[in-house]
Amino acid sequence: MTSTSAGGEQQDYIGKNSMDSYEVKKVTAPVNWETDVPGSKSITNRALLLAALCREQVRLQGVLFSDDSRHFLSSLQSLGYEVQIDEAACAVEVHGHGGSLPVTSGEIHVGSAGTAARFLTAMLGVAEGTFVIQASEQMKKRPMKPLFEALLSLGASVEWLGAAWHLPVRITGAGAHIRNLSEQAVLNLDISESTQFLSAFLLIAPLFPYGIRIHITSAKTDGSYIRITRRMMEEFGVEAVFDGCDYMVQAAGGYQRSGYQIEPDVSGACYFYAAAAMTGGSAKVHHVHWSSMQGDMKFLKLLEQMGCTLTEEDDGIRLNGPSDGLKGLKVDMNDFSDQALTLAAIAPYASSDVTITHIGHIRGQECDRLHAIVMNLKNAGITCEEGDDWVCIHPGKPQPCRIETFDDHRVAMAFAVMGLGCDGIEILNPGCCKKTFENYFVVLDSLLKH
Structure with a gap:
């Protein structure tokens, strides 16, 4: 059995690999792996905002340190929040500022972090002051319009510093207007392009003196990441109620919490589980349990449908892949779509077609x-x-090729798994994994060396 950890400083990749490309080593036998993964990005960035909105100092443990979370942390610091960072201990202490920001002007850079872009834009849009929000070229292209429309309806003003309805922007918050509200705020929101729009407004709901009602105008009204948001809000002392159409947060005393433990990243764990499923081997990721709030736990159930067996042990869930190969299937992955790439990457090894919908x-x-x-x-x-909104993949033997990652961490990590079953798969720009799992290929190398 091979065991490794996701911790430690970022390293160069071994063998023929470099930061420009990574040549995947084909395995010659079913894998037998145990490993750790870093903290969840989704939970880390939600916890950072929740901590900032507390009235006290909050210690976060199990924090993910990656490109996305570092941009979130640096943005909080640019906004005047006092933050102590201990990467070795995977810990951060945030001195919360309650219902107001420490400053009334400033500039932040959210990089390519969708959570930082949506959550912090919403917070600044209901604050007092004027702020500039910069972003990477990648983030400048991603959807933001429903979020801006909602902020404008609340009284914020927005100056486009690039393309309309996209970052970068100069935003003047509606804080003075919101502070003087005498009733519950109401807004309409379309979340068909991203549930992060809704999570953003739910997270900042305590900033509204009489609470907020959010009416969802899209066919999609709920999702796994929204449920993470609501659960974490409740853990910080604020309840968000959903009646099937509207989300409601009543006026409350704000968030309260002195410490919070962040779960391991199930999204990152799925790549190691997929490798075991594909090769008919075994994988256990430490501290991943069925009690997790993360929606990507559904991917493990999907692998079970394809013939894998799952066992919860004291220190994590173990997956054993089928000795006679994976079964094909048709599956709606709308609610755990981050793993659509992972399923697509192992789909050629299935015995029949794999179709992914919605x-x-x-x-x-x-x-x-x-x-x-x-x-x-x-x-x-x-x-x-x-x-x-769908793809159908037929069984086949992957041939040598170079994988174009489009600077997308999930493309790189998923197709590396495909390469474990064939010769000649080369991942271009593996460094894009720094967005959420910067040591991914180091961990993979360590597992493959043994």
Whole structure:
């Protein structure tokens, strides 16, 4: 059995690999792995905002340190929040400022972090003061319009510093107007492109003196990441109620918490579980349990449908892949679409077609992920078809090719798993994994060395 940890400083990749590309080593036997993964990005960045909105000092443990979370941390510091960072201990202490910001002007840079872009834009849009929000070229292309429309309806003003309805912007918050409200705030919100728009307004709900009612205008009204947001809000002392159409947060005393433990990243764990499933091997990721609030736990159940067995042990869930190969299936992955790439990458090894549906929204993420799936599979000689929101992948043997990652961490990590089962898969720009799991290829190398 091979065991490794996700901790430690970022390193260069071994063997023939470099920061420009990573040549995946084909395994010659079923994998037998145990590993750790870093903290959840989704939970880390929600916890950072919740801590900032507390009235006290909050110690966060199990924090993910990656490109996304570092941009969130630096943005909080640029806004005047006092933050102590201990990367070695995976810990951060945030001195909360309650219902107001420490400053009334400033500039932040959210990088490519969708959570930072949506959550902090919402917070600044209901604060007092004028702020500039900068972003990476990648983030400048991602959807923001429903968030801006909602902020404008609340009284914020926005100056586009680039393309309309996109970052970068100069935003003057509606804080003075909101502070003088005499009743519950009401807004309409379309979350078809991203549930982060709703999570953003739920997280800042305590800033509204009489609470807020958010009416969802899109067909999609709920999702796994919204449930993470609501659960974490409750853990910080504020309840968000959903009646099937509207989300309501009543006026409350604000968030309260002195410490918070962040779960391991199930999204990152899924790549190691997928490797075991694909090779008929075994993998256990430490501290991943069924009690997790993360929606990507559904991916483990999906692998079970494909023939894997799952066992919860004291220190984590163990997956054993089928000795006779994975079964094909048709699955709606709308609610755990980050793993659509992972399933697509192992789909060629299934005994029959794999069809993934209701994932049209992934075209507007770090890249057009549906296009990335189809292009890279076809380059590897795999037959597949796509529609606006679906892809069908036929069984086949991947041929040597270079994987174009489009600077998307999930493309890189998923297609590395495909390369474990065949020769000649080279991942371009593996450094893009710094967004959420900067040591991913170091961990993979360590597991493959033994």
